[in-house]
């Protein structure tokens with residue numbers, strides 16, 4: 001859990017006329033759930049990638065927990081990005097998918113199990129831990145992808161429209177699950193979406209990305 005701060009971030013793709021992000025500022029307090037909405041191609045993914053360390057800004061700074069991480073590679077930042085297009089390891093069951101990154105990071109087995117079971121409980125996946133990815137529904141697969149990110153206990157969780165591909169009737173329920181997961185883990189979350197409706201009621205703050213800048217949409221108490 002940490003405060004996230006973006007200061008004067010500008011991203012200019014070589015092929016583009018206008019910058020994707022233009023002198024953008026953003027602060028998310030510790031544990032806050034911030035929803036960033038914006039039209040297609042407004043720069044939402046670029047914003048998340050800058051925080052994750054997958055895109056280098058031409059100017060500006062990214063701070064996580066007060067530490068300037070602008071020059072650090074993605075693997076050295078305490079931030080994880082959950083994509084729209086996730087891929088589970090097909091030859092591993094749900095539990096192995098969820099604990100793989102922890103195993104690579106050398107987390108001891110007992111702690112791996114604890115974290116996996118906690119994430120499974122929070123995401124309604126306890127009965128599926130020994131299933132293969134092909135046995136899961138699409139929403140369950142999305143849930144495993146999310147669980148795989150949060151077991152790493154990142155300071156900052158970045159979500160790129162994780163509900164976009166879900167059937168409409170599941171969006172509100174899944175938005176609630178994601179919110180309670182973020183709250184229980186106390187993880188600072190930036191949630192980018194073209195369709196803020198399902199998460200509007202669970203956001204601490206709502207911002208809109210427009211012409212490469214953010215503006216406050218509503219203050220939610």
Ligand SMILES: Nc1ncnc2c1ncn2[C@@H]1O[C@H](COP(=O)(O)OP(=O)(O)OP(=O)(O)O)[C@@H](O)[C@H]1O
Nearest residue numbers: 013015020038039040041042043044045046047194
């Ligand atoms: N790697 C890249 N190289 C060049 N231009 C890019 C690159 N990635 C994104 N862009 C451009 O930057 C702008 C912002 O794109 P970005 O994907 O960040 O927006 P978005 O709001 O996430 O879009 P969507 O809602 O369609 O996913 C777009 O004009 C896009 O074409």
